[in-house]
Amino acid sequence: MPPKSLHISEYTVGWLCAIEEECYAASGMLDFRHSDPYPAPTDQNDYMYGEICSHNVVIVKLPTGHTGKAGASRTAVLFSESFPTIKIYLFVGIGGGMPWNSFENKPIHLGDVVVASPTRTGLPAIVYIIDQPITQLVIAVDRVARRYNLGDSPFHDHLKLLSPENLARQGVKYNLDKFNRPDSKYDILFGPKSKHHNGDDCSGCARSDIARQSPPSDRNPEFHRGPIASGDSVIQSGEERDRLSEKYKGAICFEMEAAGVMFETHCLVIRGISDYADAHKGYKWHNYAAATAAAFARQLLYDMPTTKKLEAKRLSAQPVTARASSSLRTPLPIAEAPDSGLINDPEEVPASSAQLSNSANTTGVSAPVVAWPLAPPTPPEGQKLPRLYKRDDKY
Numbered sequence: 001m002p003p004k005s006l007h008i009s010e011y012t013v014g015w016l017c018a019i020e021e022e023c024y025a026a027s028g029m030l031d032f033r034h035s036d037p038y039p040a041p042t043d044q045n046d047y048m049y050g051e052i053c054s055h056n057v058v059i060v061k062l063p064t065g066h067t068g069k070a071g072a073s074r075t076a077v078l079f080s081e082s083f084p085t086i087k088i089y090l091f092v093g094i095g096g097g098m099p100w101n102s103f104e105n106k107p108i109h110l111g112d113v114v115v116a117s118p119t120r121t122g123l124p125a126i127v128y129i130i131d132q133p134i135t136q137l138v139i140a141v142d143r144v145a146r147r148y149n150l151g152d153s154p155f156h157d158h159l160k161l162l163s164p165e166n167l168a169r170q171g172v173k174y175n176l177d178k179f180n181r182p183d184s185k186y187d188i189l190f191g192p193k194s195k196h197h198n199g200d201d202c203s204g205c206a207r208s209d210i211a212r213q214s215p216p217s218d219r220n221p222e223f224h225r226g227p228i229a230s231g232d233s234v235i236q237s238g239e240e241r242d243r244l245s246e247k248y249k250g251a252i253c254f255e256m257e258a259a260g261v262m263f264e265t266h267c268l269v270i271r272g273i274s275d276y277a278d279a280h281k282g283y284k285w286h287n288y289a290a291a292t293a294a295a296f297a298r299q300l301l302y303d304m305p306t307t308k309k310l311e312a313k314r315l316s317a318q319p320v321t322a323r324a325s326s327s328l329r330t331p332l333p334i335a336e337a338p339d340s341g342l343i344n345d346p347e348e349v350p351a352s353s354a355q356l357s358n359s360a361n362t363t364g365v366s367a368p369v370v371a372w373p374l375a376p377p378t379p380p381e382g383q384k385l386p387r388l389y390k391r392d393d394k395y
């Protein structure tokens with residue numbers, strides 16, 4: 001059966017990615033693929049269409065060689081003009097990470113996922129500019145993190161969608177094991193002043209510079225919420241990383257595109273950590289980090305009711321029932337998916353989400369947008385900035 005085609009106005013979720021690996025990971029998260037909508041968009045962006053948990057999703061990749069804030073901004077402008085009914089924007093990909101999350105007091109490792117979130121002390125989600133995702137998304141992120149921490153999340157099932165077996169079943173032609181987790185021995189944190197010598201695996205780099213042991217080989221990705229710094233250049237220096245984190249409100253992740261998109265859309269920025277933004281920055285973890293970020297985005301859509309289901313809920317005029325005791329749902333491989341029907345049972349819409357129904361599309365935070373360079377951070381009145389990672393910390 002050929003993929004179905006929807007009217008362009010039926011798409012409500014926009015998923016942006018910057019590089020090819022991120023785009024492949026995104027397409028692997030789709031329950032179904034759609035053919036081009038009608039009428040077709042007339043801009044020059046290259047779109048993919050599909051469905052995740054009853055959300056109709058448009059995926060767009062920045063043009064090759066046009067990454068960075070300018071390329072992201074151009075793509076986002078065309079995207080939002082061609083799809084005016086999109087209500088949720090996700091910017092999903094990889095980024096460099098700080099070794100330590102001062103806001104949640106836990107280490108950050110390669111393959112972990114950082115979601116740009118306002119902090120408890122009121123600091124914004126994106127620094128260099130000040131901006132926030134819509135409240136609906138912030139609430140959904142909190143829900144995803146809570147479910148994951150309570151062991152009630154199918155996140156790992158989402159990751160399996162990118163397993164070699166599943167990709168082969170879909171007829172994928174590229175390197176099937178590209179999204180596998182690299183061995184933990186390649187998760188090496190060097191001191192901020194350490195110099196890289198040679199090899200993508202740092203085999204020629206000074207062992208005496210190593211600042212933290214590699215994590216266990218069976219370590220699962222952690223989620224982190226905190227500010228992401230979006231700048232104009234790649235950070236490849238541990239000292240510069242630490243300086244910027246200290247200057248820009250304790251940012252725990254660094255990337256180069258979000259600021260360009262945030263001017264156009266209040267999107268949620270999701271980054272898999274592919275390196276420590278230091279001199280040893282390499283490519284070994286790129287694909288796995290892209291996969292964990294994409295799986296998080298899919299989980300987010302799993303946990304967000306669609307407008308259609310919220311409306312059905314409201315019309316049912318019945319009390320919201322408790323969530324089913326087991327919310328683990330096995331994602332359908334694309335090859336086996338039916339051609340229609342909802343995956344989520346409307347009765348499983350959590351009460352907290354149902355309460356958003358009246359404001360789901362209109363809860364944009366009216367945070368100011370300020371062009372960087374930003375003034376030094378000022379904590380909210382009566383509050384202190386969280387303790388920042390220090391250069392001489394032992395992680």
Ligand SMILES: [Zn+2]
Binds near residue numbers: 202205
């Ligand atoms: Zn190295």
